[in-house]
Amino acid sequence: MLARGMLARLASEVPKTSTHNLSRVHLLQRRLFSNGLRAVSAGAGARVYNALLGYGKSYATAAATKPAPKAKKVVKKPAAKKPAAKKPAAKPAAKKAAPKKKPVKKVAKKKAVPKKAAKPKPKSKPRVKKTPEQLEKIKIKATKEHALSPPLLPGAVTAWNVFFSETLTGNHDRDPGTALKAASVKFKALTPAEKEHYNHLGNERTAAKRAEFEKWVRTHTPEQIRQANLARAWLRKKLTAPSARRRYVPLVDDRLLKMPASPYLRFSNERRATGDFKAIKVIEAVKLIAAEWKVLSDAEKKKYLDAYQAQRVEYEKKYLKTYGHAPGRKAAA
Template structure:
């Protein structure tokens, strides 16, 4: 379960301000709230936007702190479970964002794009124009120049493979420990049930013998 989040849009902030705790018949109220929200002046929306922006920053900080209360291998297992649930229910299920988990390397072109943006080598125009210009720049590179990015990707891919294997190994240990703990609890439950059953039989036998 993800941690509770504060409202992250001006609209949701406005709703929380307008709806009173325990208020009933929200269907009709939402129509009123929506109508009044649309009539707000820009200066009235500004504090709502500011609150939403501040909430997003707080939510991100809390989310990161919550994620880090769990080990990366536990997050890995939780995400696996969420993906299985998504496939089973055919619904979108959000996975947990964890920067500690290994990320697969993209292709050489992606490595080039990232390096150009990191070095401030964008055109300064729109994103579409920038990507188009960088695409032309990539096509103009020699094979030797492209090979340096391919080497970077190969190195990153090898690191990813090693890191994800380490995560999977640790996750298997957690699964084994959880299985042992579950079996232990099941055995304890069976022992208690058997003990109670034996006690009932003993009492029944004693009652029968006393008659």
Template sequence: MLSAIGRAAVKRVVAGGPQSTNRTFQTIWQLQRVALSQRADNDASQSHPWLQSKRSYVTASKATKTTKSKSSTTAKPRAKKGPAKKVVKKPLKRAAKKTVKRGRPALKKKPVKKPVKAKKILTEEQKKKLAVKQERALIKELKIKALTPPKQKPRTAWSIFVSKELANTAGKPTERMGTLPDKYKAISPSELESLNHIANQNKTANVVAYKQWVESHTPDQIRIANNARLALKKKLNKTSGYPAIKDSRLPKRITNARALFTKDRYASGDFKGISLSDASKLLSSDWNSLSPSERKAYTDRAAADTQRYVQEFKTVFHRDSTAQT
């Protein structure tokens, strides 16, 4: 029952004497327990071999798990993502329109016609006042279109002398004007020379100022102004006061065949000393007595002058002329 270690221990106790008997039994009892437990373990291991295999399996599985866990901790390369799949949107189903029962269409209201105001019948006196009012408005508009040229300086020695005397003497202008002719005749040659010099300077200044004023307007504005001036002469029955504005940019008017013939006849000197009324009678007789070939020469010249006017008109006004070529 006792192992080699136990038997050796018993021998030592027996040899020791009776004092250690109790201690000896305690030691023997402990040794027997140890021996029994070892034997039981040996028997159990021999009688149940599957336990050993199970233990080995458990240790092996633990080892594999640890290796797997270690390998799993190592960074795996990310798999390459393929192209994203296109999401195909399904067509939305439209809700079916509810059929609404329509009632009878509402009757359109007929537009109410406004009553036409009866025209006021004017009396003869009212018609005359209205015509005068319209004529005044037209004249006012024509004056605006006619343009106002710059004020001219005195251009003669006499006009300069008068302006100076009226500025230096007191009294009514009509009374002072009565004595001015005698004073002008009594001035010295040096004073007259000075007045003439001022007059010549004023002429030059007037030409420059007038040209600058004309060129400050377009050729079309000057053309409209001349037409307005001609209309004012006819309406106001004035032969002066609204002379035509001279503009070198404007095309010269067309000269017809009869005017060309008259110009040639006056240039010949045959009508020197003859009055205008008598000359016009002679010119009319000479024109009517021309042969067809002689008259054709003037009509051809007139046609060429018309062509010249049409071209100049288009160049200046940037539009076609209504003149017949």
């Protein structure tokens, strides 16, 4: 009876037992059978057995047939955009204290002077080609500027010049021709003592005149005087009037260097100094001297050539020192 009651409670509690207690039920069943529960009817044992099997099957099928709950899809809602955090406004930099400006004195503005209207430029005249005569005049004018104009020329003042100037003093109303004739008659009638007096006055005036001329020459360089003499030589060839030829005589300057005489000129001067050609015309004397030069041997000509070469070397040294360049070359600009 005790065994039946236990089995009955076990059978009634089997459905409530969890799956992990099945092993214990089977173990209990074996023990019951081994402890004398053989008197238990076969039907009761079968019911207990079937109940245990049915519990296992019903549990398995229930677990298999019961559909698993569908997993709900979780749709994430888009997160609401958070308003952007406002950046804190930058603090304005502290202004540096501006340096104190010195008070500027106000200068009274000058009143603007109204500009004069520009005069229209005159139309340029078409260039006209100059004739050769006009070009020649322009060249002569430019050469006269290079020739220089001394205040006076260092010519000698004679006794006649002094006497004639005194005769004309205070007699401007007289005819020049008549005055000249009367002065010449009086000058011839002068005594030797009177002529000596006028010669003395002429020499004094000549010395004063030359001193004034030399003073003017010193205001120019030797190169300027040399260039002026070249211009004067060109003008004497171009201008045919006697007054122009007298006006543009060479300027005398002791600073100017004289070129050494050539060997032939040395021989000619030497022959003229002998006096063999007195009372002979110059042209005839030149022909005779040239014939004698041609007849001379090289040994006889050598002394004149050596003297010329020695003076030529000294001349080039002095020329370079005075003018700053060698003879025959243009001065540096």
